[in-house]
Amino acid sequence: MEALSSKHTCSETAEEKEDPGAAPYGNFINYYTFNPPENRLSLIPITLLEDVGHQPDTEAVLLLDVGCNSGDLSIALYKHFLQDQPPGSDSSKRIHLLGFDLDQDLIVRAQNSNPFPQNVQFIPLDITGEESRTELASYLEKFGRSRFHLCSCFAVTMWVHLNHGDAALLAFLSRLASVCECLLLEAQPWKCYRSAARRLRKLGRSDFEHFKTLEIRGDMAAHAKEHLEKQCGMELVRSFGSTSWDRSLLLFKRRSCSDQERKQ
Ligand SMILES: C[S@@+](CC[C@H](N)C(=O)[O-])C[C@H]1O[C@@H](n2cnc3c(N)ncnc32)[C@H](O)[C@@H]1O
Numbered sequence: 001m002e003a004l005s006s007k008h009t010c011s012e013t014a015e016e017k018e019d020p021g022a023a024p025y026g027n028f029i030n031y032y033t034f035n036p037p038e039n040r041l042s043l044i045p046i047t048l049l050e051d052v053g054h055q056p057d058t059e060a061v062l063l064l065d066v067g068c069n070s071g072d073l074s075i076a077l078y079k080h081f082l083q084d085q086p087p088g089s090d091s092s093k094r095i096h097l098l099g100f101d102l103d104q105d106l107i108v109r110a111q112n113s114n115p116f117p118q119n120v121q122f123i124p125l126d127i128t129g130e131e132s133r134t135e136l137a138s139y140l141e142k143f144g145r146s147r148f149h150l151c152s153c154f155a156v157t158m159w160v161h162l163n164h165g166d167a168a169l170l171a172f173l174s175r176l177a178s179v180c181e182c183l184l185l186e187a188q189p190w191k192c193y194r195s196a197a198r199r200l201r202k203l204g205r206s207d208f209e210h211f212k213t214l215e216i217r218g219d220m221a222a223h224a225k226e227h228l229e230k231q232c233g234m235e236l237v238r239s240f241g242s243t244s245w246d247r248s249l250l251l252f253k254r255r256s257c258s259d260q261e262r263k264q
Pocket residue numbers: 025026027028031066067068069070073100101102103106125126127128153154155156159160
């Protein structure tokens with residue numbers, strides 16, 4: 001896998017200028033003014049659901065967006081995939097998206113501006129908390145499913161890692177893998193950790209609890225890949241290249257039982 005280069009400065013310098021508060025969980029209130037959805041969407045094919053074997057014309061397709069902030073990228077992603085469906089067809093009604101974020105205010109904004117309330121839902125939830133298990137399971141149960149077809153996790157790993165530490169990052173990745181068939185992951189590179197810590201210091205706040213003691217550091221995309229492949233039964237199937245913020249977008253897919261047997 002291509003290692004992340006450091007040709008661009010970390011986007012967190014942009015966040016520094018724009019962010020009026022500390023946003024210790026990456027819960028920036030104006031995130032999409034400086035990182036518009038197009039930055040990521042332009043790398044994602046509209047045929048992605050079909051490419052990974054899901055057909056909204058034959059079944060409900062369930063998407064999960066983790067750490068969805070005010071929902072702009074979730075909605076843009078939803079519309080992006082709708083483009084691949086014949087206009088007015090029933091298949092477009094069969095794509096459902098659940099977005100969640102730990103910041104209640106951001107979720108209220110996402111709910112109030114949701115143009116697809118029938119098919120898109122936003123809920124407040126902390127992925128590191130136990131209640132997230134039951135919440136996600138009860139959403140899936142409504143569709144008679146045990147996993148989402150696709151889970152997207154854009155720019156969240158660093159915040160879980162900085163706030164909760166190494167073990168929590170790995171547990172987070174394992175959680176994501178356990179709730180989906182495919183995972184679209186954008187992990188922040190290490191240079192963003194340094195910028196985030198610097199920003200907090202500049203604001204006169206104490207450092208992230210775990211920053212100095214993190215042992216998982218360096219090529220964060222490679223660490224995520226290693227954990228997902230070795231511990232979670234997933235494999236990297238595509239890399240969509242790097243965003244304008246120099247972050248790679250990686251697609252992982254659950255290995256089928258026969259694949260796993262072959263590997264043993
Ligand atoms: C930098 S923003 C990225 C937003 C969006 N995923 C995107 O890339 O456009 C990170 C988001 O993750 C959320 N977040 C951080 N830790 C979280 C957690 N433990 N559970 C749920 N959301 C979390 C933050 O509140 C914030 O909205």
